[in-house]
Amino acid sequence: MIRFENVGLRYGPGPEVLRDLNFGIDGHSFQFLTGPSGAGKTSLLRLMLLSLRPTRGLISMFESDTAFLSKDGRANLRRRIGIVFQDFRLLDHMTTYENVALPLRVLGKDEADYRAEVVELLQWVGLGERMSALPPVLSGGEKQRAAIARAVIARPQLLLADEPTGNVDPNLGQRLLRLFVELNKNGTAVVIATHDIALMDEYDARRLVLHDGRLHVYD
Amino acid sequence: MTEPWDELAASPALLRTLPAATSIVPRNSIAGRSLTAVVAIMTFLASITTGAALMVVSAASDWQAEVGREVTIQVRPIPGRNLDADVASVVEITRAAGGIADVRAFTKAESARLVEPWLGAGLALDDLPIPRLIVVKLSPGARPDFAALRQALAARVPTASLDDHRHWIDRMRTMAGTAVVAGIAVFVLVLAVTVLSVTFATRGAMAANRPIVEVLHYVGATDGFIAGQFQRHFLILGFKGGAIGGGAAILLFGMTEAANAWLSDTPGGDQVAGLFGNLSIGVTGYLAILLQIVFMALVTAFASRHIVNRTLAAID
Numbered sequence: 377m378i379r380f381e382n383v384g385l386r387y388g389p390g391p392e393v394l395r396d397l398n399f400g401i402d403g404h405s406f407q408f409l410t411g412p413s414g415a416g417k418t419s420l421l422r423l424m425l426l427s428l429r430p431t432r433g434l435i436s437m438f439e440s441d442t443a444f445l446s447k448d449g450r451a452n453l454r455r456r457i458g459i460v461f462q463d464f465r466l467l468d469h470m471t472t473y474e475n476v477a478l479p480l481r482v483l484g485k486d487e488a489d490y491r492a493e494v495v496e497l498l499q500w501v502g503l504g505e506r507m508s509a510l511p512p513v514l515s516g517g518e519k520q521r522a523a524i525a526r527a528v529i530a531r532p533q534l535l536l537a538d539e540p541t542g543n544v545d546p547n548l549g550q551r552l553l554r555l556f557v558e559l560n561k562n563g564t565a566v567v568i569a570t571h572d573i574a575l576m577d578e579y580d581a582r583r584l585v586l587h588d589g590r591l592h593v594y595d
Numbered sequence: 596m597t598e599p600w601d602e603l604a605a606s607p608a609l610l611r612t613l614p615a616a617t618s619i620v621p622r623n624s625i626a627g628r629s630l631t632a633v634v635a636i637m638t639f640l641a642s643i644t645t646g647a648a649l650m651v652v653s654a655a656s657d658w659q660a661e662v663g664r665e666v667t668i669q670v671r672p673i674p675g676r677n678l679d680a681d682v683a684s685v686v687e688i689t690r691a692a693g694g695i696a697d698v699r700a701f702t703k704a705e706s707a708r709l710v711e712p713w714l715g716a717g718l719a720l721d722d723l724p725i726p727r728l729i730v731v732k733l734s735p736g737a738r739p740d741f742a743a744l745r746q747a748l749a750a751r752v753p754t755a756s757l758d759d760h761r762h763w764i765d766r767m768r769t770m771a772g773t774a775v776v777a778g779i780a781v782f783v784l785v786l787a788v789t790v791l792s793v794t795f796a797t798r799g800a801m802a803a804n805r806p807i808v809e810v811l812h813y814v815g816a817t818d819g820f821i822a823g824q825f826q827r828h829f830l831i832l833g834f835k836g837g838a839i840g841g842g843a844a845i846l847l848f849g850m851t852e853a854a855n856a857w858l859s860d861t862p863g864g865d866q867v868a869g870l871f872g873n874l875s876i877g878v879t880g881y882l883a884i885l886l887q888i889v890f891m892a893l894v895t896a897f898a899s900r901h902i903v904n905r906t907l908a909a910i911d
Contacts, residue, residue, distance in 0.1 A: 427813065427910060447911070448817050455815030465810050469621040481619070482816040526814070 377403045377534060377565055378424060383433030385419055393419055395589045397433065401567060403533065406560045408576045409569040411586030417569040418462075420586065421536050424567065425459055426450045438533070455483065458527030458564075460537040464519045466511040472522050473498065473507040479530040494529060501525045501555065516543045524555060534565045541575055553578055620807060620828040626800035627832055630895070633796040634836025635843075637789040638891045642844030642884045644785040646876040648778030649883070653875075655771030663764055666741070668729040671754045681752045682727050688751060689729065692744045694737030701728045790894055797829060797898040801906070808906045818907050826900045833895025837888035845884055848876050 383397040393416045401407070401424070409417055422428040423435060426442060435442045437453055445453065458479075466475045473494060474481075480490045498507055501521040511519060520543060527535055537556065541549035553568075553575060560566045567584075570576065576583065583594040621627070668685055672678045682700045689698045701709070706725055714723075733739060741759050748755045804825070811821045855874040876883075 425813065429911075448819075450911075451812075451815055451817040454813065457815075459813050461813075465806065465813070467619075467807055467810060470617050470619075474617050478619075478810070479814040482811060482814055482820060530815075 377401050377405075377438065379434075379436045380423075381434040381436075383423065383430045383435060385416075385423065385428065386431045392431070393589055394423075394586075394591075397591050399584065399591055399593050401534065401565055403565055404560070404563055405582065406557070406566045406579075407568070407582040407584055409567055409584045409586070410571055410576065413571065415586040416589060417571075417586055418538055420591075421459070421538050421567070421569055424534075424536055425457055426454055455479070455530060456533045458530070458532035458535045460520075460523045460527045460535070460540050462539040462542055464511070464523040466514075466519060466522055466526075468511050471508045471510060472503055472514065472518075475511065475522055476525045476529055478526060483530065490529075497525050497529055498522075517545075517548045520544055520548075520552065521555075524552065528559055528564065532564060534567070535559060537566070537568045539570055539572075540568060541570065541572055546574065549575055550578060618828065619811070619824050620804060622828070624800070624803060626803045627828075630793075630796045630800045630829075631832050631836040631839070634793055634833050634891050634895060635840035637792055638837045638840030638887060639843050640840075641782070641785050641789045641887055641891075642841050643847070644778075644782045645883050645887065646844065646848050646880050648775075648782050649876045649880045650874065651774045651778045652771075653877070655767075655774050659764060659767050659771055663760070664733055664735075666731045666733065666757060666759045668731060668748070668755055668757050670727045670729065670752060671756075672724050672726065673754055676754060678727060681754060682729065684752050685729055685748060685755050688747050689731055689744065692739055692747070694734050694739035695731055696734040696737075697732040699730050699732075701730070703727075789891070793833070793891060793894050794898040797895055798902055800829075800832075801825070801899055801902040805906055808903060809910055812907060812910055818904065821907065822900045822903045825903045826896045829899035830892050830896035833892035834888070836895070837891035840891075841884045841888035845881060848880065848884075852876075 378401040380397045380399050383394065384392045385394040386392045397420070409420065411417055419428065423430060424437075426437070426445075429443075438456060440449070440453065442450070442453070466472075467478070470478070476498060477487070477490060477494045480494070481487075495504070495507065498504055501524060503518060503521055503525065506514060506518055506522075509518075511522070514522065520540060524537070524540065527537070535556070540552055540556070544552065549572065556566050556568060557579060568575075585592045585594065668689065670678065670681050670685055686698050686700050689695060706727055709728070710725060741757060745757050748757060808821055808825075811824070852875045
């Protein structure tokens with residue numbers, strides 16, 4: 377699904393923050409991406425989301441060399457990826473329902489066609505009663521679940537989550553992990569960036585460990 | 596089995612809030628309202644400048660036409676010549692020339708009245724060498740041969756001199772030209788300031804929307820889709836602001852025109868009309884203001900599109 381070959385990344389004229397990355401993410405796989413703070417987890421996720429271009433090396437996604445993709449081509453590939461941000465990035469002027477439906481709206485789908493699907497997903501993540509609430513009145517956990525729902529509503533083939541349990545209590549963290557495992561069982565490849573060791577110990581999965589800009593893979 | 600959406604359908608209060616009616620770009624943000632206000636004020640100022648420039652152009656051309664439609668012939672009294680006979684000859688010669696609509700010689704009494712403000716009434720004007728004026732009105736659009744007329748007058752009445760106001764018209768033309776150039780220069784400056792301030796205000800309003808651009812980008816929206824959303828939103832904001840500012844200017848010019856028409860038969864109104872023309876910007880002026888409203892909306896929309904594209908280039 378994703379293949380990194382000798383990928384390096386630097387911001388401006390500074391040193392390489394990521395170097396010599398060689399790894400792959402297979403379809404239906406589940407992995408944790410971990411490493412100390414500032415190790416470059418978010419940068420690696422952004423490379424996978426096609427919102428950063430590598431300084432060197434080759435990234436191929438869904439059998440396309442990303443270096444040769446047009447802007448629209450990159451946007452089309454991004455539609456096959458769901459992303460959960462550490463800071464949620466929900467749009468404050470839209471209801472929870474509208475935030476979750478946003479990827480489908482962007483795809484140009486008719487509201488009548490996706491309404492039931494969005495409602496069902498919101499019920500599934502436990503936000504059935506909060507559909508018309510605006511993000512500023514949601515709790516941290518509710519925001520996190522809304523962000524996850526938005527990331528999976530368009531049935532992405534790959535789900536990227538950046539510190540999804542960073543803002544929630546351990547109990548909710550475990551529930552969210554179960555949610556990701558469920559999604560993975562339904563066929564979505566999952567990459568969870570976290571430095572929460574306890575969370576990783578909850579589920580036996582492949583670990584991608586970033587250290588000093590290099591990636592070590594523990595299958 | 597009851598599905599979750601059945602439950603939803605049974606709750607009208609919830610359903611009312613559900614349709615994705617909310618605009619992707621927030622409609623009533625503080626930044627948006629400020630932008631509308633900036634566009635309204637700048638459109639108003641630009642429209643007032645346009646109207647004023649058009650009025651100056653129109654008044655200058657009216658003054659010029661008014662002066663250019665008349666020439667005067669002066670017959671000086673000198674001993675040994677019959678002034679009345681000379682005046683009659685001049686009238687005859689002038690009437691025979693082409694392009695003349697009317698020739699009117701001032702009588703002795705009328706000539707006396709002309710100098711009355713300086714010399715006072717009750718003087719024995721026969722003792723003073725007061726020249727006689729003959730006012731010649733030209734046919735509209737006609738260009739009489741003044742050289743030939745001068746020659747004919749010189750041959751028969753050497754004391755007659757024709758003044759075609761050329762010197763005055765030339766000065767008037769220069770003054771009108773200067774007024775027009777100044778009007779255009781002020782208009783261009785106001786327009787430039789308008790475009791700049793609208794662009795900066797749009798940039799300010801767009802800064803508040805950067806998180807929306809980013810989220811749309813990350814959920815797979817194409818650049819065209821994102822730019823389209825913002826362009827449409829800012830086109831509406833710009834149009835709203837332009838309509839408020841331009842509408843206020845149209846109202847102001849309309850009221851001025853109405854007041855001018857109402858005062859047209861009063862001495863004050865006539866003086867104003869003499870100086871500034873009929874104080875109307877005409878259909879051209881109103882069309883120019885409407886065009887400016889559309890122009891402001893387009894400037895706002897294009898500025899937002901440009902800023903979205905730059906934001907997207909920075910994200911990518």
